[in-house]
Amino acid sequence: MSKVKYNTRLGxxxxxxxxxWIVKNHKDDLDKAETIHKGLVAKLxxxxxxxxxxxx
Amino acid sequence: MxxxxxxxxxxxxxxxxxxxxxxxxGISLVKSGNAFTRLTFISSxxxxxxxxxxxxxxxLPLSIKRGFENTTSEVAMEESNVGFKEQTNLPIPxxxxxxxxxxxxYRNLNKLNGQEFEVxxxxxxxxxxxxxxxxxxAVEGLKATVHFYFGxxxxxxxxxxxxxxxxxxSYEEFLNLYVVKPTYTLRKLLSYIPVGMNxxxxxxxxxTAATIFVTxxxxxxxxxxxxxxxxxxxxxxxDDVGITAVVESGGGFYIIDIEKDIGDTPADLDTxxxxxxxxxxxxxxxxxxxxxxxxxxxx
Numbered sequence: 001m002s003k004v005k006y007n008t009r010l011g012x013x014x015x016x017x018x019x020x021w022i023v024k025n026h027k028d029d030l031d032k033a034e035t036i037h038k039g040l041v042a043k044l045x046x047x048x049x050x051x052x053x054x055x056x
Numbered sequence: 057m058x059x060x061x062x063x064x065x066x067x068x069x070x071x072x073x074x075x076x077x078x079x080x081x082g083i084s085l086v087k088s089g090n091a092f093t094r095l096t097f098i099s100s101x102x103x104x105x106x107x108x109x110x111x112x113x114x115x116l117p118l119s120i121k122r123g124f125e126n127t128t129s130e131v132a133m134e135e136s137n138v139g140f141k142e143q144t145n146l147p148i149p150x151x152x153x154x155x156x157x158x159x160x161x162y163r164n165l166n167k168l169n170g171q172e173f174e175v176x177x178x179x180x181x182x183x184x185x186x187x188x189x190x191x192x193x194a195v196e197g198l199k200a201t202v203h204f205y206f207g208x209x210x211x212x213x214x215x216x217x218x219x220x221x222x223x224x225x226s227y228e229e230f231l232n233l234y235v236v237k238p239t240y241t242l243r244k245l246l247s248y249i250p251v252g253m254n255x256x257x258x259x260x261x262x263x264t265a266a267t268i269f270v271t272x273x274x275x276x277x278x279x280x281x282x283x284x285x286x287x288x289x290x291x292x293x294x295d296d297v298g299i300t301a302v303v304e305s306g307g308g309f310y311i312i313d314i315e316k317d318i319g320d321t322p323a324d325l326d327t328x329x330x331x332x333x334x335x336x337x338x339x340x341x342x343x344x345x346x347x348x349x350x351x352x353x354x355x
Contacts, residue, residue, distance in 0.1 A: 003303055003304070004301050004302070004303050005283035005284050005301065005302045005303070005304070006284055006300065006301050007284035007285060007287075007298055007299055007300045007301065007318065008284075008285055009298060009318055009319060010300060010318065010322070012319050013319075013320070013322075017320075017321060021300075021321075021322050025264060025300070025301065025313060025322075026301060050340075
């Protein structure tokens with residue numbers, strides 16, 4: 001598991017952009033980039049659904 | 057009819073109930089634009105939302121159990137040169153209180169020096185005072201400018217270590233007080249305030265990274281388990297700034313990545329660009345912990 005905790009908002013980046021960013025900032029996680037990105041996208045989705053539900 | 061020429065005289069009867077106002081033991085600073093209704097003014101859940109809601113902390117109750125002084129000027133009765141007296145000044149109420157807390161709390165309160173707030177007063181007998189404009193359904197705090205100023209510790213009275221001055225803006229609001237006794241106590245409101253944390257920079261920002269040390273303000277214990285979503289940028293002169301990643305080094309130390317344009321192409325801040333950080337923890341609805349703010353500037 002990665003030691004780095006990423007900001008959920010990075011899930012807004014395309015996978016290509018996310019990978020380019022990982023290479024620059026946390027290249028040890030490059031092999032896990034897709035899994036991390038997937039997790040961030042899912043977290044972002046869950047957050048926005050929770051916000052929508054709270055508004056109702 | 058002009059009030060300079062005369063006023064309608066109304067004798068409005070007398071109540072059979074006599075009561076005294078209790079001392080002020082607490083004050084809540086409410087950011088402008090957060091009016092209550094008569095119902096929400098005494099709703100503890102409404103207060104909790106104002107005090108601790110994620111991304112919207114809009115009220116701060118403070119206990120002044122260490123002391124209260126009414127600093128309102130005396131009404132002046134001037135005497136004419138033929139010996140008759142009339143009221144000639146219109147003093148606006150003001151108070152000085154001594155805040156319950158510690159030096160770190162007070163240092164953070166100092167950043168509010170000179171700010172305007174709507175101030176709700178909490179009395180010793182549990183009563184709560186706001187103001188309700190005639191013809192309005194909104195109940196608000198009394199508009200005031202708040203001052204903090206730290207001097208040397210007071211050897212003669214240590215209870216007066218952390219003074220707060222509240223200078224109200226309108227006498228009229230005191231003529232339209234809304235006085236009510238809620239079911240909760242001031243202590244309950246104080247319990248809604250997020251637990252204070254201290255954030256210090258241990259390695260200044262250079263490129264992307266900086267290192268911070270986070271402790272609980274009360275006991276100095278290191279705060280562990282924070283992640284990037286707990287780090288909030290309050291202000292910056294760059295666009296779309298955020299903490300993109302956090303690496304916990306242990307013992308309360310964190311290496312944080314501060315970048316701009318994080319929604320598109322994250323990049324280092326340019327020279328002279330800054331970001332002001334607050335660390336918060338929440339229970340998904342309300343903040344449970346909140347830190348001081350810490351500013352990082354790209355050298």
